[in-house]
Amino acid sequence: MAGARIERLVTSGTFSLDGGTWAVDNNVWIVGDDSEAVVIDAAHDADAIVQALGGRILRAIVCTHAHNDHIDAAPDLAARTGAPILLHAGDLPLWKHTHPDRTPDGELADGQTVAVAGVRLTVLHTPGHAPGAVCLYAPELAALFSGDTLFAGGPGATGRSYSDFPTIIESIRERLLALPHDTVVHTGHGETTTIGAEAPHLQEWIDRGF
Structure with a gap:
């Protein structure tokens, strides 16, 4: 096992x-x-976030998608640490709603890897909640960082602009439920779950248009 660890910080805003x-x-x-x-x-x-980092070198600020609550502190954090902001190009229109005068520093693409502390985070493009939504899979840590694509109890919301329910269901079915069932899902809001806990409920979500 590599020396990398996973830490959660909960922040509040709108x-x-x-x-x-x-x-x-x-x-x-x-x-x-x-x-x-x-x-x-x-x-x-x-x-x-800076306090939680505690002086560590920040290699990248990875955005799972560009809803404002996930990116509002990104430019300030980048300015203070020198770390690049990475975002999938599909979410640039959403990004511009929040940061019209500051673009991300690099693009995330499906299959790309982000390396840190001896582990690799593989980018999985999972549109639906947002066009450029991504998840990050770290097999060495048995971990998936799902953003707002998958939560404990169901998929992310698709009732607002830039989102689509059939698309998020396809992303979850094809990209996420194919992962090992013991993979821990670290979500964008709320508590963690596992792929194995969520996989049996896919048809229920479809039937009720979750």
């Missing part, structure tokens, strides 16, 4: 889209060891 605003708690995931790390979804509070 999510805004289609004219509405809601209070939310977000999971910020930090993957790394004592010397370096990557941040998955820089949500709400750059100060808290």
